[in-house]
Amino acid sequence: MMExxxxxxxxxxxxxxxxxxxxxxxxxxxxxxxxxxxxxxFIGGIFVGAAPQLTYRLFLERLSEKGALIIATPYASxxxxxxxxxxxxxxxxxxxxxxxxxxxxxxxxxxxxxLGSVVHLLIGSRYAVPRSGNVFxxxxxxxxSSAVPLFSPVIVPMAQxxxxxxxxxxxxxxxxxxxxxxxxQLGNVSPPIMKQVLPLVEQLPPLYMDLVKGREDFTPKxxxxxxxxxxxxxxxxxxxxxxxxxxxxxxxxxxxxLSAESAISxxxxxSIRKLPGNHSLPLQQALPNVPPAMADAVNRGSExxxxxxxxxxxxxxxxxxxxxxxxxxxxxxxxxxxxIDLLVDVISSxxxxxxxxxxxxx
Numbered sequence: 001m002m003e004x005x006x007x008x009x010x011x012x013x014x015x016x017x018x019x020x021x022x023x024x025x026x027x028x029x030x031x032x033x034x035x036x037x038x039x040x041x042f043i044g045g046i047f048v049g050a051a052p053q054l055t056y057r058l059f060l061e062r063l064s065e066k067g068a069l070i071i072a073t074p075y076a077s078x079x080x081x082x083x084x085x086x087x088x089x090x091x092x093x094x095x096x097x098x099x100x101x102x103x104x105x106x107x108x109x110x111x112x113x114x115l116g117s118v119v120h121l122l123i124g125s126r127y128a129v130p131r132s133g134n135v136f137x138x139x140x141x142x143x144x145s146s147a148v149p150l151f152s153p154v155i156v157p158m159a160q161x162x163x164x165x166x167x168x169x170x171x172x173x174x175x176x177x178x179x180x181x182x183x184x185q186l187g188n189v190s191p192p193i194m195k196q197v198l199p200l201v202e203q204l205p206p207l208y209m210d211l212v213k214g215r216e217d218f219t220p221k222x223x224x225x226x227x228x229x230x231x232x233x234x235x236x237x238x239x240x241x242x243x244x245x246x247x248x249x250x251x252x253x254x255x256x257x258l259s260a261e262s263a264i265s266x267x268x269x270x271s272i273r274k275l276p277g278n279h280s281l282p283l284q285q286a287l288p289n290v291p292p293a294m295a296d297a298v299n300r301g302s303e304x305x306x307x308x309x310x311x312x313x314x315x316x317x318x319x320x321x322x323x324x325x326x327x328x329x330x331x332x333x334x335x336x337x338x339x340i341d342l343l344v345d346v347i348s349s350x351x352x353x354x355x356x357x358x359x360x361x362x
Contacts, residue, residue: 026091027053028099029060029070037067038107038132038355041092045114045138046077048283050199056113059282059340063111066348069103071095074199079210080219081115085122089129107132107355110235111347113282114138117254118225125232133237133354135347138246138279139254141222226253230262237269239350241343245278269354273346277339284336 030036040063048055052072060070073088073095096103108131112120117136123129220228238258242251255272259265 025074026095027070027072027074028095029053029064029068029072030102031064031067031069034067036069036102036106038069038109038351039096039103040068040070040351041108041110041120042070042072043075043088043110043112043116043119044072045116045283049116050074050076055283055285058285059344062340062344063348066344066352068348068351069099069106071099075119076199076206078206079217081118081122081225082219084115085119085126088119089123089127107351109351109354110134112136114140114279121229121233121254122220122225124235125228128234131235132356133239133351134235135239135241135350136251136254137241137282137343138243138249139240139251140248140279141225141250141253142248143217143222226257229254229257233258233262233264236264236267237354238271239347240270240272241346242272242274243277243279243281244274245276248279271350275339275343275346277336277343281336281339281343284340 042052042056042060043049044052044056052060052074056072060072064070071092073091075084075088078084096108110120110123110131110133112118112135114137117139118141120134120136124131124134240251240255242249251272255270258268258270262268
């Protein structure tokens, strides 16, 4: 295991993030100077979930200050949500076992954002995982054709038509090499920082290939996901968070699925909160709080991600990620900071009030 420490001068403390290398593949953030009171399995949204220690850094730091030991499991974006669920749960289990002496007897909560909420629901529907509860922020589970404008009529045929070109490019891993070369040119950036940024840009080649092969919808499809949740989801305590300015939120749909004739409905303990902010609130950062080398790496990595995504159905999402991580977000407004604090307070208060024994599915 390798420990990476980031200095944060204006916050007057050291953030310790441990990376379980190779076998475990997850990021661990422990609270500073206090014993952890609960464990959080955090899963981020599409694209940003590949590097949660960067993209959700501020949110996770503030949650850890409330006593959370956070295991954030990264994943590469793709069409197969089953595969993502299996991957992140495997990583969590490995890291949890590694920390057994520290986390033994602590309650475990899942926290997901956007697609991360969907993944937690799939995990809770397919495995008898010990969970005291789950927190779902900005749940969204649209079909690919709805989630990405003009996906089927425009993007898929375009990808198929340039398939031979993409195959040639990908067979010589040019895209990956290009990303690595660009990052290696950052002479003042240490290798650990490069490794942190690279997963954001490594996601594009597999997505290109899925498009070339005619892939145009998620597995499982949204209606199948809803059926699985209704029939098999086994976590009784759930906090659903909707942001007031979120235009793609489907929290009301999730609430309906959980409460109406689902397997868990008879013992369901569900809370719904509507909070200030938009879909990307948990992603907000204040880059002046990080070392210049890290800020530069994140900025250039986000630019490269946006450039590689041009012409794919992920272009808009990648640009949003780039804008969130880029230097345009160097100033975190007092209002946004207040909204993040409120979000963290709501989540931590709910968790603490429900921190009983780890509950298995009924």
